[in-house]
Amino acid sequence: MSTRPCYNLDPSDMPTKWYNVVADMPNPPQPPLNPGTGEPIGPEALAPLFPMALIEQEVSQERWIDIPQEVLDIYAMWRPTPLYRAHRLENALGTPAKIFYKYEGVSPAGSHKPNTAVPQVFYNKQAGIKKIATETGAGQWGSALSYACNMFGIEAQVFMVKVSYHQKPYRRSMINCWGATVVPSPSDITQAGRDVLEKDPDSNGSLGIAISEAVEMAASDENTNYALGSVLSHVLLHQSIIGQEAEKQMEMAGEYPDVVIGCCGGGSNFAGISNKFVKNKIDGRDTKIVAVEPASCPTLTKGIFSYDFGDTARMTPLLAAHTLGHDFVPPGIHAGGLRYHSVASQTSQLLLDNIIEAAAYRQLDCFEAAVTFCRAEGIIPAPESSHAIKHAIVEALQAKEEGKEKTILFNLSGHGHFDMAAYDSYFAGELIDDAMDEAGVASALKAISELPKPVGYTGRSGGN
Numbered sequence: 001m002s003t004r005p006c007y008n009l010d011p012s013d014m015p016t017k018w019y020n021v022v023a024d025m026p027n028p029p030q031p032p033l034n035p036g037t038g039e040p041i042g043p044e045a046l047a048p049l050f051p052m053a054l055i056e057q058e059v060s061q062e063r064w065i066d067i068p069q070e071v072l073d074i075y076a077m078w079r080p081t082p083l084y085r086a087h088r089l090e091n092a093l094g095t096p097a098k099i100f101y102k103y104e105g106v107s108p109a110g111s112h113k114p115n116t117a118v119p120q121v122f123y124n125k126q127a128g129i130k131k132i133a134t135e136t137g138a139g140q141w142g143s144a145l146s147y148a149c150n151m152f153g154i155e156a157q158v159f160m161v162k163v164s165y166h167q168k169p170y171r172r173s174m175i176n177c178w179g180a181t182v183v184p185s186p187s188d189i190t191q192a193g194r195d196v197l198e199k200d201p202d203s204n205g206s207l208g209i210a211i212s213e214a215v216e217m218a219a220s221d222e223n224t225n226y227a228l229g230s231v232l233s234h235v236l237l238h239q240s241i242i243g244q245e246a247e248k249q250m251e252m253a254g255e256y257p258d259v260v261i262g263c264c265g266g267g268s269n270f271a272g273i274s275n276k277f278v279k280n281k282i283d284g285r286d287t288k289i290v291a292v293e294p295a296s297c298p299t300l301t302k303g304i305f306s307y308d309f310g311d312t313a314r315m316t317p318l319l320a321a322h323t324l325g326h327d328f329v330p331p332g333i334h335a336g337g338l339r340y341h342s343v344a345s346q347t348s349q350l351l352l353d354n355i356i357e358a359a360a361y362r363q364l365d366c367f368e369a370a371v372t373f374c375r376a377e378g379i380i381p382a383p384e385s386s387h388a389i390k391h392a393i394v395e396a397l398q399a400k401e402e403g404k405e406k407t408i409l410f411n412l413s414g415h416g417h418f419d420m421a422a423y424d425s426y427f428a429g430e431l432i433d434d435a436m437d438e439a440g441v442a443s444a445l446k447a448i449s450e451l452p453k454p455v456g457y458t459g460r461s462g463g464n
């Protein structure tokens with residue numbers, strides 16, 4: 001058995017194609033619907049916001065899609081990313097399990113988000129777009145998009161949820177470093193923002209409001225487009241590079257995972273690490289694949305599978321996915337990137353078809369796992385990633401209890417260097433343990449009861 005802690009791929013082994021799981025799913029994701037007509041939307045509905053190359057990827061059935069050379073050249077600045085064997089964590093837990101993690105925190109923005117920001121900006125540049133507008137919650141996506149826009153010389157406008165704008169000032173500084181403009185949302189530079197401010201001048205903002213502002217800016221200027229950092233199929237496609245690399249690195253280690261784990265907000269890093277293993281599972285290889293979410297925003301474990309809007313302001317097409325209702329506002333946990341009421345259609349369909357599983361954990365348990373991890377392995381994880389760590393530890397301790405060998409792979413989607421205030425609160429004992437607002441979910445679900453129903457509509461708790 002090898003005791004190497006790190007498995008690095010040669011740059012020439014970096015994948016040159018993205019893998020599209022839709023080509024292999026027994027039941028492909030159901031089409032987005034026009035909320036007015038209830039009919040599937042055509043590509044023209046997305047054209048005011050996205051370049052045609054991304055719209056084609058969004059609906060593509062092709063299994064493999066070439067990564068453009070210009071994107072590979074930028075990926076090569078930090079990819080292939082390392083895969084580590086967590087020997088020290090295994091020792092700390094006293095487990096017979098072998099734990100591996102793929103580390104996406106080595107990207108310039110510190111997470112997996114640039115894997116899609118770079119191609120999204122590339123295709124916009126190719127289409128002659130001069131500016132991209134986007135929203136950001138905790139700032140990971142806004143900083144990744146700013147980085148990518150800087151690489152291709154495109155202007156970026158980030159609407160950052162006001163509460164995070166003040167809580168995470170250094171994410172804002174990063175956005176400025178890369179030459180982008182960031183404003184707290186709600187802002188007075190869009191009608192959507194002005195409307196909110198008129199009613200509530202002290203509004204803290206929300207992802208829903210920030211999306212409305214970015215979409216309005218993109219829709220009202222033909223030189224400006226919109227970009228989204230998760231949920232959509234083209235975003236998940238771009239993240240597939242993570243799992244393809246991880247599979248090769250596991251081969252280098254002479255291992256194949258029994259369990260593959262990713263934290264799940266909109267679903268992009270989870271799909272990134274797992275979709276290649278999903279393919280292998282569909283092809284006959286037995287693997288447990290687990291998406292991990294916060295107990296305070298339990299979309300996959302407690303949501304219903306239904307059509308719903310992707311945003312609070314009801315501006316997006318209807319998407320078939322597990323949802324807590326677009327009006328649901330999750331508690332203000334520090335894993336800001338996991339505070340989303342819904343999830344990617346692809347991920348939901350895989351759960352519905354029992355190809356993947358879901359688990360949910362509370363904030364304090366995840367911080368405890370993050371600290372155990374950083375004291376063993378040295379890396380300080382993003383609060384989002386701590387959810388994957390928590391489940392990896394649960395699997396490892398189960399292996400210990402059962403005296404069984406098990407190979408575990410999880411995605412460490414980002415570092416937590418700009419989340420230290422959250423760690424300070426945890427150490428000071430001030431971190432409030434979160435709880436799902438049952439009444440909030442019930443009323444948010446009532447608000448969607450009239451929307452069209454997809455095949456497989458659950459109308460009840462949807463998780464495994």
Ligand SMILES: Cc1ncc(COP(=O)(O)O)c(C=O)c1O
Nearest residue numbers: 140230265266267268269337414
């Ligand atoms: C470090 C990190 N991990 C995970 C996520 C969750 O997003 P997704 O589910 O799209 O991977 C985010 C979102 O911002 C993030 O910043």
